Amino acid sequence: MKILFDDRFYNSDYANDGASVPGRMESIMEVIGKERDFEIVCPRSADEMEVLLAHTPHYVDSVKPDRRLYDMALLAAGSAIMAADIAFYGEPAFACLRPPGHHASRNSSWDYCVFCNMGIALLTLKQQKKIQSAFVLDFDAHTGDGTKDVLADWEDCHILNPYSDNSGDYLKEIQNVVKKIPAVDIVGICAGFDSYEKDAGRKLSTADFYMIGDMMKRFSKRAANGRRFAILEGGYFLPDLGKNVLAFCHGFM
Ligand SMILES: [Zn+2]
Numbered sequence: 001m002k003i004l005f006d007d008r009f010y011n012s013d014y015a016n017d018g019a020s021v022p023g024r025m026e027s028i029m030e031v032i033g034k035e036r037d038f039e040i041v042c043p044r045s046a047d048e049m050e051v052l053l054a055h056t057p058h059y060v061d062s063v064k065p066d067r068r069l070y071d072m073a074l075l076a077a078g079s080a081i082m083a084a085d086i087a088f089y090g091e092p093a094f095a096c097l098r099p100p101g102h103h104a105s106r107n108s109s110w111d112y113c114v115f116c117n118m119g120i121a122l123l124t125l126k127q128q129k130k131i132q133s134a135f136v137l138d139f140d141a142h143t144g145d146g147t148k149d150v151l152a153d154w155e156d157c158h159i160l161n162p163y164s165d166n167s168g169d170y171l172k173e174i175q176n177v178v179k180k181i182p183a184v185d186i187v188g189i190c191a192g193f194d195s196y197e198k199d200a201g202r203k204l205s206t207a208d209f210y211m212i213g214d215m216m217k218r219f220s221k222r223a224a225n226g227r228r229f230a231i232l233e234g235g236y237f238l239p240d241l242g243k244n245v246l247a248f249c250h251g252f253m
Contacts, residue, residue: 140192
């Protein structure tokens, strides 16, 4: 399994919010980086044309004056595109990126998000005629309103934001939805670890993240030729963030 990561993601001065806090990416990469199962791959930045698949010119222009933020957001979007492309060619991938993107709509964004990384990745593959359908699971504690907005016109793109409050129901909810999906071209995961029991969402355990990864691996093998990738969204309880990402990746690989 490939991990998309660039040392520039360690820079925390591109913004001043929960996703950009110093030490956040370190808390993940210190755990992931020690694992021999993963190959770290350096991502490229997205170009403006790719970002414009998901956003209006007016919105993209509104981000540009903040050059550090803009450059970081392009790198995040490029990482998501590469993760999706690696998945398309048959290997699972996880993009460890920031700023996150699931609250970025076509013409606006909020709460630490800048560009809709998942939307840009899937729309890029769709434009290249590699895929015609997709399934997105967003297990962040917060609903991915931006991803839903960006992908709203795509009839064959199914998006699930589970709402159940306890972990048993949450896992069952995912299972019940995916078992009704016969086939899709790719499975994309908005991996938000703030649904952790010690983070804002207060519901999922480390073992649950493994279970979700495993469920999505099985689902993608049955329905999507194994094509699957995940990208980082939220996750702010730094003492356990690395082990939660690792648990998900172990289930997913
Ligand atoms: Zn969140």
